């Protein structure tokens with residue numbers, strides 16, 4: 498199914514306790530939710546925007562009854578849709594789950610042939626709509642902004658010349674022919690696929706809204722734990738936590754944006770935690786994970 502990434506570190510930092518209530522903002526295959534429910538006699542409110550995640554949540558509901566509830570929703574909306582109460586912890590495990598990646602029909606991976614879809618919630622525009630209808634400039638902008646792809650313009654030009662592109666392999670082959678192989682073990686199509694996926698699902702906007710919502714939902718002493726997988730996400734989390742904990746200086750390092758006495762979070766790690774060598778060996782997908790956490794002041 499899905500190997501939950503940095504699970505031991507998530508449990509350590511979230512530190513589930515009896516009677517407390519946690520939000521698992523990215524249910525996925527339920528690995529975090531289940532481990533939290535097993536760790537203490539607490540409750541978990543889980544969200545995922547993928548309708549297939551709801552199907553996976555049913556067995557947890559059967560097992561844990563009213564200690565567990567599931568909302569099919571984007572976490573950017575959670576302050577509005579979750580029961581109004583104070584929560585003891587929020588955890589995010591960003592990106593896609595193995596069940597999503599492993600199904601070629603969802604279009605997330607260039608490793609197998611599938612439609613250019615990439616929608617987590619199965620709604621709205623698909624990756625195919627971007628490559629087949631957007632202007633060359635817009636495509637280049639997306640590849641540069643969300644994939645940090647240095648060959649964004651050349652790829653966009655090639656896409657325009659080749660469309661319509663319908664499958665993941667058609668697009669991946671096209672990108673490989675432009676970028677060429679740079680280093681062993683890294684597919685040149687990675688950045689283009691990341692960019693399209695982030696854009697299709699508005700993942701960076703969602704992350705900003707999700708972090709703001711966590712600030713509203715957490716009680717004093719509540720833990721915010723975020724596991725991210727690439728530098729664009731990690732930068733947003735790092736900046737949010739620095740700002741909210743009064744550790745960012747705008748004009749000078751002696752004048753933080755938020756005075757420390759008004760800080761809403763206490764930053765727990767300046768340097769992100771990373772997976773152990775052992776975990777990376779067992780689950781290479783964990784390689785790029787970064788965990789940051791803070792306590793609601």
Ligand SMILES: C[S@@+](CC[C@H](N)C(=O)[O-])C[C@H]1O[C@@H](n2cnc3c(N)ncnc32)[C@H](O)[C@@H]1O
Pocket residue numbers: 499500501502522523524525526527528529530544545546547550570571572573590591592593594595617703704
């Ligand atoms: C990496 S997986 C989580 C895996 C989970 N921690 C586990 O142990 O099984 C990320 C999940 O978050 C969901 N997701 C991503 N962005 C979301 C958003 N904005 N709102 C709700 N769910 C989201 C995806 O659909 C995916 O199922």
